Amino acid sequence: AQKITQTQPGMFVQEKEAVTLDCTYDTSDPSYGLFWYKQPSSGEMIFLIYQGSYDQQNATEGRYSLNFQKARKSANLVISASQLGDSAMYFCAMREPPSNKLTFGGGTRVLVKP
Amino acid sequence: AAGVIQSPRHLIKEKRETATLKCYPIPRHDTVYWYQQGPGQDPQFLISFYEKMQSDKGSIPDRFSAQQFSDYHSELNMSSLELGDSALYFCASSPGTSGKYNEQFFGPGTRLTVL
Numbered sequence: 435a436q437k438i439t440q441t442q443p444g445m446f447v448q449e450k451e452a453v454t455l456d457c458t459y460d461t462s463d464p465s466y467g468l469f470w471y472k473q474p475s476s477g478e479m480i481f482l483i484y485q486g487s488y489d490q491q492n493a494t495e496g497r498y499s500l501n502f503q504k505a506r507k508s509a510n511l512v513i514s515a516s517q518l519g520d521s522a523m524y525f526c527a528m529r530e531p532p533s534n535k536l537t538f539g540g541g542t543r544v545l546v547k548p
Numbered sequence: 549a550a551g552v553i554q555s556p557r558h559l560i561k562e563k564r565e566t567a568t569l570k571c572y573p574i575p576r577h578d579t580v581y582w583y584q585q586g587p588g589q590d591p592q593f594l595i596s597f598y599e600k601m602q603s604d605k606g607s608i609p610d611r612f613s614a615q616q617f618s619d620y621h622s623e624l625n626m627s628s629l630e631l632g633d634s635a636l637y638f639c640a641s642s643p644g645t646s647g648k649y650n651e652q653f654f655g656p657g658t659r660l661t662v663l
Binding site for chain 1: 579581583589590591592593596598603604606636638640642650651652653654656657659
């Protein structure tokens with residue numbers, strides 16, 4: 435079975451600074467996909483970024499980038515130039531075959547301070 | 549762009565009652581997933597459907613059942629509700645392999661409170 439671990443339950447970050455959210459995973463499947471979702475206090479789940487196991491380059495989407503270290507089985511999310519609206523819960527998730535259901539980590543709550 | 553629609557958004561029920569949650573996926577998405585997120589927890593996979601057939605099953609209680617209809621909308625039926633069923637229930641849809649990342653798009657969720 436696949437497993438996702440997020441070791442940081444919560445963290446503060448100063449506005450305009452960068453923050454790194456840790457995610458480690460465990461899987462025996464050579465083909466896998468990793469996702470990051472943002473969940474604001476309103477509750478919706480917002481897709482941020484994706485990294486495939488065979489992708490040669492680290493994924494980037496605007497202010498979000500993924501530090502993918504395959505050998506270490508880590509896929510850390512980097513948010514650059516933090517904004518107050520980035521305050522939310524962030525979940526790392528892995529796609530699991532055959533249905534591609536998502537297995538989530540425990541989440542990291544980020545609070546951006548002005 | 550059209551998003552996943554879930555109804556109702558909020559639902560309050562008594563113990564031992566039944567509840568039906570509805571999900572309308574994004575047009576042309578052929579796969580629907582249901583997740584349950586308890587207070588302060590991460591979402592847990594319940595069940596999924598592909599082309600109206602059940603494709604996978606997670607930790608879904610026997611009191612729950614679900615199906616996907618010919619128009620691809622899905623319903624999650626919950627009977628003999630318990631206090632522990634209070635949670636945020638997400639439906640997500642996916643375009644499958646035709647999507648860029650085979651990603652799942654989540655609906656806004658149905659917040660179920662069992663009293």
